[in-house]
Amino acid sequence: MSDIELAEVESFALDHTKVKAPYVRKIGVERGPKGDAISNYDIRFVQPNHGEIPTAGLHTIEHTLAGLIRTRFEGLIDFSPFGCRTGFHLIAWGEPTPEQVAAAIKTSLEDLVQKVTWDDVPGTEAVSCGNYRDHSLHSAKEWAKVILEQGISLDAFDRSRIA
Template identity: 70%
Template sequence: MAEVESFTLDHTAVNAPYVRLIGVEQGPRGDEISNFDVRFVQPNEGEIPTAGLHTIEHLLASLLRDRVDGVIDISPFGCRTGFHLIMWGRPEVPALVDAITDSLRFIAEKAEWSDVPGVSAVECGNYRDHSLHSAREWSARILEQGISRDAFTRVLG
Protein backbone atom coordinates (compact mmCIF):
# COMPACT_ATOMS: atom_id res chain seq x y z
CA MET A 1 0.00 0.00 0.00
CA ALA A 2 1.11 3.55 -0.69
CA GLU A 3 2.45 5.54 2.24
CA VAL A 4 0.20 8.43 3.27
CA GLU A 5 2.03 11.33 4.94
CA SER A 6 -0.68 12.07 7.46
CA PHE A 7 -0.48 8.50 8.74
CA THR A 8 3.27 8.87 9.33
CA LEU A 9 2.89 12.17 11.24
CA ASP A 10 3.40 11.80 14.99
CA HIS A 11 0.04 13.16 16.12
CA THR A 12 1.29 13.24 19.72
CA ALA A 13 4.09 15.69 18.82
CA VAL A 14 2.03 18.44 17.16
CA ASN A 15 0.56 21.43 18.98
CA ALA A 16 -2.75 22.61 17.51
CA PRO A 17 -4.11 24.94 16.27
CA TYR A 18 -1.63 25.34 13.39
CA VAL A 19 -1.14 25.37 9.61
CA ARG A 20 1.48 22.99 8.20
CA LEU A 21 2.60 22.35 4.64
CA ILE A 22 2.25 18.61 4.09
CA GLY A 23 3.79 18.62 0.64
CA VAL A 24 3.88 19.94 -2.90
CA GLU A 25 3.06 17.76 -5.91
CA GLN A 26 4.00 18.63 -9.45
CA GLY A 27 1.74 17.74 -12.35
CA PRO A 28 2.87 16.52 -15.78
CA ARG A 29 2.80 20.10 -17.14
CA GLY A 30 4.73 21.56 -14.21
CA ASP A 31 1.75 22.87 -12.27
CA GLU A 32 2.26 22.68 -8.52
CA ILE A 33 -0.39 21.77 -5.97
CA SER A 34 0.23 22.28 -2.25
CA ASN A 35 -1.49 20.29 0.48
CA PHE A 36 -1.78 21.89 3.93
CA ASP A 37 -2.75 20.44 7.30
CA VAL A 38 -5.04 23.05 8.88
CA ARG A 39 -5.34 21.63 12.39
CA PHE A 40 -7.82 23.32 14.72
CA VAL A 41 -8.03 20.80 17.58
CA GLN A 42 -5.27 18.89 19.34
CA PRO A 43 -5.34 15.33 17.96
CA ASN A 44 -6.68 12.66 20.30
CA GLU A 45 -7.79 15.27 22.84
CA GLY A 46 -10.99 16.48 21.21
CA GLU A 47 -12.91 16.92 17.99
CA ILE A 48 -15.29 19.40 16.44
CA PRO A 49 -18.86 18.03 16.41
CA THR A 50 -19.95 17.01 12.92
CA ALA A 51 -22.63 19.68 12.44
CA GLY A 52 -20.29 22.52 13.46
CA LEU A 53 -17.44 21.15 11.37
CA HIS A 54 -19.76 20.85 8.38
CA THR A 55 -20.84 24.49 8.72
CA ILE A 56 -17.23 25.67 9.16
CA GLU A 57 -16.36 23.70 6.01
CA HIS A 58 -19.09 25.38 3.95
CA LEU A 59 -18.14 28.84 5.21
CA LEU A 60 -14.39 28.36 4.75
CA ALA A 61 -14.94 27.07 1.21
CA SER A 62 -16.27 30.49 0.29
CA LEU A 63 -14.48 32.79 2.75
CA LEU A 64 -10.98 31.51 1.92
CA ARG A 65 -11.57 31.93 -1.81
CA ASP A 66 -12.48 35.57 -1.08
CA ARG A 67 -9.25 36.09 0.89
CA VAL A 68 -6.55 34.13 -0.94
CA ASP A 69 -5.98 33.08 -4.55
CA GLY A 70 -5.50 29.47 -5.59
CA VAL A 71 -7.83 27.53 -3.30
CA ILE A 72 -8.77 24.23 -4.92
CA ASP A 73 -10.49 22.58 -1.95
CA ILE A 74 -10.80 22.57 1.82
CA SER A 75 -12.04 19.26 3.21
CA PRO A 76 -12.43 18.08 6.81
CA PHE A 77 -10.33 15.30 8.26
CA GLY A 78 -12.30 12.22 9.23
CA CYS A 79 -10.97 12.65 12.78
CA ARG A 80 -12.73 16.05 12.87
CA THR A 81 -9.67 17.91 14.19
CA GLY A 82 -9.12 20.07 11.11
CA PHE A 83 -8.94 20.24 7.34
CA HIS A 84 -6.85 19.52 4.28
CA LEU A 85 -6.41 22.74 2.30
CA ILE A 86 -5.41 22.05 -1.31
CA MET A 87 -4.05 24.99 -3.31
CA TRP A 88 -2.38 25.83 -6.60
CA GLY A 89 1.26 26.87 -6.34
CA ARG A 90 3.28 27.34 -3.16
CA PRO A 91 1.39 29.73 -0.89
CA GLU A 92 3.20 30.88 2.23
CA VAL A 93 1.95 29.60 5.58
CA PRO A 94 1.79 33.08 7.23
CA ALA A 95 -0.54 34.37 4.50
CA LEU A 96 -2.76 31.31 4.93
CA VAL A 97 -2.82 31.73 8.71
CA ASP A 98 -3.93 35.34 8.23
CA ALA A 99 -6.68 34.37 5.77
CA ILE A 100 -7.91 31.51 7.98
CA THR A 101 -7.84 33.71 11.09
CA ASP A 102 -9.81 36.42 9.31
CA SER A 103 -12.33 33.83 8.08
CA LEU A 104 -12.77 32.31 11.55
CA ARG A 105 -13.22 35.80 13.00
CA PHE A 106 -16.07 36.37 10.54
CA ILE A 107 -17.65 33.05 11.50
CA ALA A 108 -17.30 33.71 15.24
CA GLU A 109 -18.44 37.32 15.24
CA LYS A 110 -20.56 38.12 12.19
CA ALA A 111 -21.85 35.08 10.34
CA GLU A 112 -25.60 34.72 9.99
CA TRP A 113 -27.39 31.65 8.69
CA SER A 114 -27.90 33.47 5.37
CA ASP A 115 -24.08 33.65 4.99
CA VAL A 116 -23.67 29.85 5.01
CA PRO A 117 -23.51 28.65 1.39
CA GLY A 118 -24.86 25.38 0.07
CA VAL A 119 -27.26 24.35 2.81
CA SER A 120 -30.28 23.12 0.88
CA ALA A 121 -31.04 19.54 -0.12
CA VAL A 122 -30.17 20.46 -3.72
CA GLU A 123 -26.76 21.92 -2.77
CA CYS A 124 -25.58 19.65 0.06
CA GLY A 125 -25.43 15.89 0.54
CA ASN A 126 -26.35 16.15 4.23
CA TYR A 127 -28.08 19.52 4.52
CA ARG A 128 -29.73 18.64 7.86
CA ASP A 129 -26.35 18.28 9.60
CA HIS A 130 -25.29 21.91 10.12
CA SER A 131 -24.90 24.12 13.18
CA LEU A 132 -23.97 27.78 12.95
CA HIS A 133 -24.04 27.94 16.75
CA SER A 134 -21.38 25.21 17.00
CA ALA A 135 -19.36 26.74 14.15
CA ARG A 136 -19.31 30.08 15.98
CA GLU A 137 -18.30 28.50 19.29
CA TRP A 138 -15.48 26.47 17.76
CA SER A 139 -14.21 29.37 15.66
CA ALA A 140 -14.04 31.56 18.78
CA ARG A 141 -12.23 28.80 20.70
CA ILE A 142 -9.64 28.40 17.93
CA LEU A 143 -9.12 32.17 17.73
CA GLU A 144 -8.58 32.37 21.50
CA GLN A 145 -5.69 29.92 21.19
CA GLY A 146 -4.25 31.50 18.04
CA ILE A 147 -3.18 29.62 14.93
CA SER A 148 0.52 28.73 14.90
CA ARG A 149 2.69 28.95 11.80
CA ASP A 150 4.51 25.84 13.02
CA ALA A 151 2.98 22.47 13.93
CA PHE A 152 5.47 21.58 16.66
CA THR A 153 6.34 24.90 18.29
CA ARG A 154 3.80 27.65 18.95
CA VAL A 155 4.67 30.52 16.59
CA LEU A 156 1.99 33.20 16.66
CA GLY A 157 1.80 36.59 15.01
Protein backbone atom coordinates in the same frame (compact mmCIF):
# COMPACT_ATOMS: atom_id res chain seq x y z
CA MET B 1 -1.05 -9.36 8.13
CA SER B 2 -2.50 -9.40 4.63
CA ASP B 3 -0.48 -9.03 1.47
CA ILE B 4 -2.39 -6.00 0.27
CA GLU B 5 -0.12 -3.17 -0.82
CA LEU B 6 -0.95 0.33 0.37
CA ALA B 7 0.89 3.49 -0.59
CA GLU B 8 2.34 5.50 2.27
CA VAL B 9 0.20 8.47 3.22
CA GLU B 10 2.16 11.35 4.76
CA SER B 11 -0.58 12.20 7.26
CA PHE B 12 -0.41 8.74 8.82
CA ALA B 13 3.36 9.02 9.27
CA LEU B 14 2.93 12.24 11.29
CA ASP B 15 3.28 11.68 15.04
CA HIS B 16 -0.09 13.00 16.19
CA THR B 17 1.04 12.81 19.83
CA LYS B 18 3.71 15.48 19.29
CA VAL B 19 1.83 18.17 17.34
CA LYS B 20 0.38 21.21 19.13
CA ALA B 21 -2.88 22.48 17.65
CA PRO B 22 -4.13 24.86 16.37
CA TYR B 23 -1.59 25.19 13.59
CA VAL B 24 -0.97 25.45 9.85
CA ARG B 25 1.47 22.87 8.47
CA LYS B 26 2.63 22.61 4.89
CA ILE B 27 2.44 18.91 4.03
CA GLY B 28 4.05 19.26 0.64
CA VAL B 29 3.95 20.43 -2.93
CA GLU B 30 3.17 18.21 -5.91
CA ARG B 31 4.14 19.17 -9.44
CA GLY B 32 2.11 18.29 -12.50
CA PRO B 33 3.56 17.24 -15.86
CA LYS B 34 3.71 20.88 -16.97
CA GLY B 35 5.34 22.05 -13.73
CA ASP B 36 2.18 23.36 -12.09
CA ALA B 37 2.45 23.32 -8.31
CA ILE B 38 -0.31 22.13 -5.98
CA SER B 39 0.25 22.71 -2.26
CA ASN B 40 -1.31 20.60 0.49
CA TYR B 41 -1.74 22.02 4.00
CA ASP B 42 -2.74 20.45 7.30
CA ILE B 43 -5.01 22.97 9.05
CA ARG B 44 -5.30 21.52 12.55
CA PHE B 45 -7.87 23.19 14.80
CA VAL B 46 -8.13 20.68 17.65
CA GLN B 47 -5.43 18.73 19.49
CA PRO B 48 -5.47 15.19 18.04
CA ASN B 49 -6.81 12.49 20.36
CA HIS B 50 -7.94 15.09 22.92
CA GLY B 51 -11.10 16.35 21.25
CA GLU B 52 -12.96 16.79 18.02
CA ILE B 53 -15.36 19.25 16.45
CA PRO B 54 -18.91 17.84 16.35
CA THR B 55 -19.99 16.99 12.82
CA ALA B 56 -22.64 19.71 12.52
CA GLY B 57 -20.20 22.45 13.52
CA LEU B 58 -17.41 21.01 11.38
CA HIS B 59 -19.79 20.84 8.41
CA THR B 60 -20.74 24.50 8.81
CA ILE B 61 -17.09 25.55 9.23
CA GLU B 62 -16.28 23.63 6.03
CA HIS B 63 -19.03 25.23 3.96
CA THR B 64 -18.41 28.75 5.26
CA LEU B 65 -14.61 28.77 5.15
CA ALA B 66 -14.60 27.22 1.66
CA GLY B 67 -16.18 30.45 0.45
CA LEU B 68 -14.42 32.90 2.76
CA ILE B 69 -10.91 31.61 2.09
CA ARG B 70 -11.46 31.99 -1.66
CA THR B 71 -11.95 35.72 -1.10
CA ARG B 72 -8.60 35.98 0.69
CA PHE B 73 -6.22 34.36 -1.73
CA GLU B 74 -6.41 32.95 -5.24
CA GLY B 75 -5.99 29.32 -6.07
CA LEU B 76 -7.93 27.45 -3.39
CA ILE B 77 -8.82 24.07 -4.85
CA ASP B 78 -10.35 22.42 -1.80
CA PHE B 79 -10.94 22.80 1.92
CA SER B 80 -11.99 19.40 3.27
CA PRO B 81 -12.39 18.10 6.83
CA PHE B 82 -10.33 15.27 8.26
CA GLY B 83 -12.34 12.18 9.18
CA CYS B 84 -11.01 12.54 12.74
CA ARG B 85 -12.76 15.95 12.89
CA THR B 86 -9.69 17.78 14.24
CA GLY B 87 -9.02 19.92 11.18
CA PHE B 88 -8.91 20.26 7.42
CA HIS B 89 -6.80 19.72 4.34
CA LEU B 90 -6.35 22.90 2.34
CA ILE B 91 -5.31 22.25 -1.26
CA ALA B 92 -4.23 25.20 -3.42
CA TRP B 93 -2.65 25.96 -6.77
CA GLY B 94 0.82 27.42 -6.48
CA GLU B 95 2.83 27.73 -3.32
CA PRO B 96 1.14 30.02 -0.81
CA THR B 97 3.24 30.45 2.31
CA PRO B 98 2.12 29.16 5.71
CA GLU B 99 1.80 32.82 6.73
CA GLN B 100 -0.59 33.52 3.83
CA VAL B 101 -2.65 30.44 4.61
CA ALA B 102 -2.78 31.21 8.35
CA ALA B 103 -3.81 34.81 7.69
CA ALA B 104 -6.63 33.65 5.39
CA ILE B 105 -7.78 31.10 7.96
CA LYS B 106 -7.63 33.60 10.84
CA THR B 107 -9.58 36.36 9.08
CA SER B 108 -12.10 33.81 7.79
CA LEU B 109 -12.67 32.50 11.33
CA GLU B 110 -13.01 36.10 12.57
CA ASP B 111 -15.70 36.75 9.95
CA LEU B 112 -17.41 33.49 10.87
CA VAL B 113 -17.59 34.60 14.51
CA GLN B 114 -18.43 38.27 13.96
CA LYS B 115 -20.35 38.57 10.70
CA VAL B 116 -21.72 35.29 9.33
CA THR B 117 -25.45 34.68 9.74
CA TRP B 118 -27.37 31.53 8.89
CA ASP B 119 -28.37 33.11 5.56
CA ASP B 120 -24.65 33.40 4.66
CA VAL B 121 -23.87 29.68 5.09
CA PRO B 122 -23.80 28.02 1.65
CA GLY B 123 -25.06 24.51 1.00
CA THR B 124 -27.81 24.29 3.61
CA GLU B 125 -30.51 22.89 1.33
CA ALA B 126 -31.03 19.41 -0.13
CA VAL B 127 -30.24 20.62 -3.66
CA SER B 128 -26.78 21.93 -2.65
CA CYS B 129 -25.58 19.48 0.02
CA GLY B 130 -25.66 15.72 0.53
CA ASN B 131 -26.36 16.08 4.26
CA TYR B 132 -27.91 19.53 4.53
CA ARG B 133 -29.65 18.78 7.85
CA ASP B 134 -26.31 18.33 9.67
CA HIS B 135 -25.24 21.95 10.22
CA SER B 136 -24.81 24.14 13.29
CA LEU B 137 -23.80 27.76 12.96
CA HIS B 138 -23.80 28.06 16.76
CA SER B 139 -21.29 25.20 17.09
CA ALA B 140 -19.16 26.58 14.23
CA LYS B 141 -19.00 30.01 15.88
CA GLU B 142 -18.14 28.56 19.30
CA TRP B 143 -15.32 26.43 17.89
CA ALA B 144 -14.02 29.35 15.82
CA LYS B 145 -13.86 31.44 19.02
CA VAL B 146 -11.84 28.74 20.79
CA ILE B 147 -9.41 28.42 17.88
CA LEU B 148 -8.93 32.19 17.66
CA GLU B 149 -8.39 32.47 21.43
CA GLN B 150 -5.66 29.82 21.26
CA GLY B 151 -4.04 31.37 18.18
CA ILE B 152 -2.92 29.60 15.03
CA SER B 153 0.71 28.49 15.14
CA LEU B 154 2.92 28.52 12.06
CA ASP B 155 4.74 25.45 13.41
CA ALA B 156 2.98 22.16 14.16
CA PHE B 157 5.36 21.37 17.01
CA ASP B 158 6.04 24.80 18.53
CA ARG B 159 3.43 27.29 19.73
CA SER B 160 5.85 30.23 19.82
CA ARG B 161 5.08 31.35 16.23
CA ILE B 162 1.43 32.43 16.40
CA ALA B 163 -0.08 34.01 13.29
